[in-house]
Amino acid sequence: MESIGVLLTCPMYTNLHEELEKRFNLFKLWNFSSFKSFSQTHANSVRALVCDTKIGANANTIDSLPSLEIVSTYGVGLDKIDLKKCREKGIRVANTPDVLTDDVADLAIAHALAVFRKIPHSDGYVKNGLWKHSEYPLTTKFSGKSVGIVGLGRIGSAIAKRAAAFGCPVSYHSRSEKSEAGSSYKYYPNILDLAANSQILVVACALTEETRHIVNREVIDALGPKGVIINIGRGPIINQRELVSALVEGRLGGAGLDVFEHEPDVPEELMSLENVVLTPHVGTDTVETCNDMADLVIANLEAHFSGKPLLTPVL
Numbered sequence: 001m002e003s004i005g006v007l008l009t010c011p012m013y014t015n016l017h018e019e020l021e022k023r024f025n026l027f028k029l030w031n032f033s034s035f036k037s038f039s040q041t042h043a044n045s046v047r048a049l050v051c052d053t054k055i056g057a058n059a060n061t062i063d064s065l066p067s068l069e070i071v072s073t074y075g076v077g078l079d080k081i082d083l084k085k086c087r088e089k090g091i092r093v094a095n096t097p098d099v100l101t102d103d104v105a106d107l108a109i110a111h112a113l114a115v116f117r118k119i120p121h122s123d124g125y126v127k128n129g130l131w132k133h134s135e136y137p138l139t140t141k142f143s144g145k146s147v148g149i150v151g152l153g154r155i156g157s158a159i160a161k162r163a164a165a166f167g168c169p170v171s172y173h174s175r176s177e178k179s180e181a182g183s184s185y186k187y188y189p190n191i192l193d194l195a196a197n198s199q200i201l202v203v204a205c206a207l208t209e210e211t212r213h214i215v216n217r218e219v220i221d222a223l224g225p226k227g228v229i230i231n232i233g234r235g236p237i238i239n240q241r242e243l244v245s246a247l248v249e250g251r252l253g254g255a256g257l258d259v260f261e262h263e264p265d266v267p268e269e270l271m272s273l274e275n276v277v278l279t280p281h282v283g284t285d286t287v288e289t290c291n292d293m294a295d296l297v298i299a300n301l302e303a304h305f306s307g308k309p310l311l312t313p314v315l
């Protein structure tokens with residue numbers, strides 16, 4: 001397959017780059033001054049595109065690559081891929097679900113614990129020598145808090161399982177009631193009712209036109225000044241301006257955020273809040289999971305170019 005042109009949209013994971021380079025004719029977009037300068041010389045050679053959550057495959061990219069057959073994304077989210085365009089042009093799409101579920105769910109729980117028990121803040125307290133002067137103030141219990149999950153897909157379900165193990169009653173909102181959730185988790189057809197009946201709201205749904213800003217001022221106010229929002233999904237699912245003002249004004253109790261509306265920019269107002277825990281979109285970023293994701297990206301490409309069924313097809 002050495003002659004098959006594969007375009008990598010941005011730096012992802014060194015092992016993935018190396019493994020792709022062994023198997024394909026790999027083009028790294030960031031080695032060119034612009035997409036235009038790349039496509040002027042190499043557009044016809046590209047039969048596959050490997051993208052991620054930072055740089056995906058928009059309509060312009062897809063239209064500029066006349067030989068494109070498959071988009072294999074290093075991640076589960078599809079919000080940076082123009083799926084409609086891929087469908088129209090018969091371009092296959094694959095992602096890396098399942099292998100990353102545990103890590104993202106673990107991080108959601110870690111964020112909840114970090115916010116309620118103020119772990120990063122109390123870590124700073126010890127490291128800055130403040131413990132010698134006074135005891136650390138009391139924090140808030142996480143076990144047993146009611147957890148409302150927005151989106152009970154693979155990741156949302158894994159978070160529900162973990163939250164239940166902490167004795168947290170779990171409810172959820174999604175487009176439709178999930179039969180497999182049975183009587184374990186209460187379903188709210190309306191996100192406002194979910195927020196009003198939860199102490200923690202965990203955002204775990206995909207970003208789509210329907211879910212953009214689904215967590216708005218009303219939802220934040222329904223959660224209230226003791227409520228906590230955890231977001232391991234995508235930044236734009238929450239109206240970030242409203243989230244920041246609710247945190248600054250004390251209308252929301254705290255937040256654990258792995259994703260933001262304009263990554264890597266994070267609102268300055270959040271930096272000094274001790275009830276806010278921030279991580280740089282690292283839900284899937286463990287060595288184990290990144291290796292599994294890289295293997296899956298490659299396995300999907302190899303399956304496609306050998307005429308076999310994709311392992312994890314989206315389209």
Ligand SMILES: O=CC(=O)O
Nearest residue numbers: 053075076077284
């Ligand atoms: O954000 C990470 C992913 O979509 O896999």
